[in-house]
Amino acid sequence: KAGVTQTPRYLIKTRGQQVTLSCSPISGHRSVSWYQQTPGQGLQFLFEYFSETQRNKGNFPGRFSGRQFSNSRSEMNVSTLELGDSALYLCASSLGTGWNTEAFFGQGTRLTVV
């Protein structure tokens, strides 16, 4: 079955702009999580959605937001981009209930802010 699909793979934006990243989870998975990966901070949890509801949120400013649609696809948005937002953004999907917490990751979207 198809894995987690993230689009686009690469993105270049200018400071002050906003960006939307997309994630299509594995069919049947209802949980989608987002992570930011940078050389300095490593992998940091942004937020997690389950059945269109945000269940958990990491320690990021309000410029970072997300949503999940009824088909479990998710988008994250970053407004007023800063140079420090340059990172690899990874999406993970899982069944999201009980023991089924194994997360499957997409290949990521590489965002460069100039």
Added chain:
Amino acid sequence: AQSVTQLDSQVPVFEEAPVELRCNYSSSVSVYLFWYVQYPNQGLQLLLKYLSGSTLVESINGFEAEFNKSQTSFHLRKPSVHISDTAEYFCAVSDRGGGSNYKLTFGKGTLLTVNP
């Protein structure tokens, strides 16, 4: 709050040598434990996981890890590495609340470089 410490940021080894990548965690609750591998310009792939039961878990490509509750460790080992094992390895924990509080806390990663 949970935290994960990977004690070595880089581990260079020669091909066919054994390797151990160390991981320690701290948590106030019981946890699930994971090792993920990341190849250049790729996402993360699950290598192995400990959920419950036997404290020694194995992957299909020869890696194994042992959960040690008293030492709060989950070290990754392989008796003989290959060039193709060159990658970055991440240890991660999630609390057993799972479901409504699902998130992974990652270590900083260990870059394993296997030299010929």
